Amino acid sequence: MTTQNILLHYSPQRRNLLPVIKEVSREEGFVSETAADLIAKYFNLTRAEVLSAATFYSEVKTKKQPELIIKVCDGANCNLKGSEETLRQIELFLGQKEGDEHNALVKIERVSCFGQCLSGPNVQIGETIYDKIFPDRVIDLLRGYLE
């Protein structure tokens, strides 16, 4: 859906701003300056107001994102279960570091907690959260995505 179409589904009250920027980010991949201007006009705000909110939230992106995002939980509970070692494996396998932004296909991120701590280490690939991803399991899992 385009930003225009998304806006049609919401009334221009501030309480709808976060839902709108989240949806635009999800549908278009990120909130562009053009989209921010459209949203600002609709809500009678400035572009700065829209972008200052948009840049705050981890679920909202303001830059074009790689196709696949791999999120490794770095919460203390997953960390104690070995999520660092899992992350190292992913980094080695892909030949890039957590946070690197040069690859248009894949990005690796550390995230705080999925609320599934008992079954860690947890890794989210695309939309799916996988549990018990120990270093020895992670490569097979990634192969399935990359082929």
Added chain:
Amino acid sequence: MKKQKSIKIITKYWGEIDPNSLESYRRKSGYEALRKALRQDSEVILQEIIKSGLRGRGGAGFLTGAKWQLAAEKNSSKKYFIANLNESEPGVFKDRLLAENNPHQIVEGLIIAAYAVGATRAFIYLNPCYKKAKMLLENALREAYEKKILGKSVMGSFFELEIEVFEGAGSYVCGEESALVNSMEGRRAEPRKRPPFVCEQGLENFPTVVNNVETLANIPEIILNGADNYRHLGAIDSPGTKLFCIDGSVESPGLYEALLGVTTRELIYDYAGGVQRGKDFLLAQIGGVGGFFAPTGLLDEPLVYGRNTKLALGSGGILVLDKMVDWKKLMVSWMRFFQRESCGKCVPCREGTFRALAILRRLEQGDFSEDDLKDLKKIIWALEKTSFCAFGRFAANGIKEVMRYELVQDFKERLI
């Protein structure tokens, strides 16, 4: 195992109730408390909650009745009620399980709460990772509207209420109530200066009460069986039960409901199956990543809310650590969390977590100097004393505990 059989309020019907069915909840006296509440004046319900002594389960243990009263007394054309399900503390998943196992208990508590303070619009502010909880809560609300438990006339009364789920956008600080309100208004989720408190001036400047969902899930029990009964459960000044998420070096990690006043030793041995075989107990961290330590000497300290406690309960996360724990690695993970989640509003926390992380990384890599220790101590001090919200204190506390119990050799040696 005897304690496990003790009183349950929140988890009582988990597994017995179909979370997808209002009818199934009703068969366990579901919505009977609401029916009872609506037959009485809202002031009576408010007084009942005050009398119950219920304290908030979102972290600080604030008296629920006192908070409601502030909002109830406000003269305002509109009031809001928000159930806080932002839960994003590493190691804590109780609110997710509550929503997944008995969503109607949250909804019923929320309706009674809104009635007591005179709110006509309510929201459930949900962690966006919680997809299953979202589906079940939205289904519960839909069914409640169909059965006229929500809407223009709640259960045929003069009380009108609408509830909707509001999905957050992935930020820990969003769980702080004034930051939460900012995020619902489409602003950066930074905490607001208080006063005014959000219960006086919150969403769109209207009085807005924010309660944790576990707090709200206690309300039906209090109304059905009476405040006097509730007040005598658990500990003096800290009544009722609490959900604990126990993980780490125990035989049976999991979620357990226990009466407040329970000790860490009881939680580990009577609930979580004891320390994992082959592991040497060192200490338990109580209350999440910023929590206090309970070494053997504090295992018999009762866990309660309120001022006079050595082990602030927080939201109920308990992490049991054994002697093999790699403290340097764990501290780096903590600080990465605090640095990532800092909202950036105030300098001590925005810069302090960043600097502390760099220092702790050097510590992990064996490149830790005397100056680093001095700087780290200054940062801890600034985080604790000068941060704008409690987040800064959480960020300092774990490191302070590691220093206090002298768990890292480098911290000791450099002192001489």
